[in-house]
Amino acid sequence: MSSATFVTRADKSALADTVASRFIEVVAPLTETRDVHVALTGGSMGIASLAAIAGHDDLRTVDWSRVHFWFSDERFVARADGDRNTLQAREALLDVLPDARVHEPWATEDGDLDDAALAYASELERFAAADASAPVFDVTFLGVGPDAHIASLFPGRDEIHVESATVLPIRESPKPPSERVTFTLPIINASERVWLVVAGADKSDAVARIRAGADPETAPAAVARGTSETIVFADDAASA
Template sequence: MIEATPTDVAARVADRFLTRLRARTVNGRVAHVALTGGSMGGAVLAATRDDPRSASIDWSLVHFWWGDERFVPRDDADRNALQSRNALLDHIPVPPENIHEVAGSDDGLTLDEAAYAYAAELARFGTDENPWPAFAVCFLGVGPDGHIASLFPDREEVTVTDAAALPVRNSPKPPPERVTLTRPVINTSKRVWLVLTGADKASALGLALAGASYTSVPVAGARGRKRTVFFVDEAAASEVSPDLIDQAY
């Protein structure tokens, strides 16, 4: 989906998000959602908060997780969870136990222990097939280098298939220590929604749509079981062939 500006992208994604949550929860079904950070992650959540339809969602049926988290103190502005709380979670009646944050560096756990604890929390809501929930929606931002969550190009984490969450050290993008979901968790999501804006993302988007190797361009390996959608602005779509654009979603 291509919109003119980042603001338009955020509004479109928020609209689709509320529509999906309504469809999922209207009959009492639980929806697990994996959030992302970054400017667009926050913009989508803020647009969701400001949409009047937000009041019609039964938020007690929605569980929030994160595709990755920066291993910094809980009140650090770099934390994705803090950004998500400020943009949406602190403004809706979601039960505290439905918000599944990665431990902060000030919680008394090491980085490895934080990753292990996050995997254990995921397992509490696992399915018959996997020790993690099947996300109704998994939001992903995309870096100019093609990274998703904290799965960076040509690093060991992007190839791991036998764990749900991993510690990340010496991240190419600061802060250096993080916890990330793995590719198998992302790819068992029902829907993967990738939100990216700006001309600096055009190359990564083009490589993903061209079927690049996911080890070198991790976004190329992100696939939802039911749907995979790229929500982009015109700048990010500058290298996309018109025949790859579907405006009907």
């Protein structure tokens, strides 16, 4: 696993622009020769980064028909619910990329929570290499909560330690909505690049825990690592 590098910018806007430029710089040359898999995140900083990508001058240097977008977690609510990460991501970026391939977790109208997790795991397996359970993500974006959670992996919960599944159903989430689906930590940490995007003074303790390499039981974000690159993109307030 790679050690974490910290990239700091003055504010959320400058940070989103930096993330967008780095993303296009990485993904554009990859799409010249093969398909690319990207895991998206929700949250204000994650969605701001997608909006910055949508507005980037070099947007069309990427062959978006070769990009598969996935979601490291999703709120199990109706498809039109404003809490859906997928809805926010579509509004920020995906709707302007009609050629991109979007793999969206089930909403409540599609079935129950357990089946939603199983269906998303099955979708991952469809695009995996032989004898693998999921594709290797070229970039996995992760937001970070004030409690240092990532995806829907929260401190002090059993889901942090699960290694036998790729996707889990989450009930009684500490943060509403209470029902969600989430990637497990092994799938996240199999990614080539893990980029944590975090902004705001309320996240400064979480960033400090990442810097300190805290235990996953208290800070899941501290053990999110890409195999070749891990970057924490943070604004000044979060890095204070």
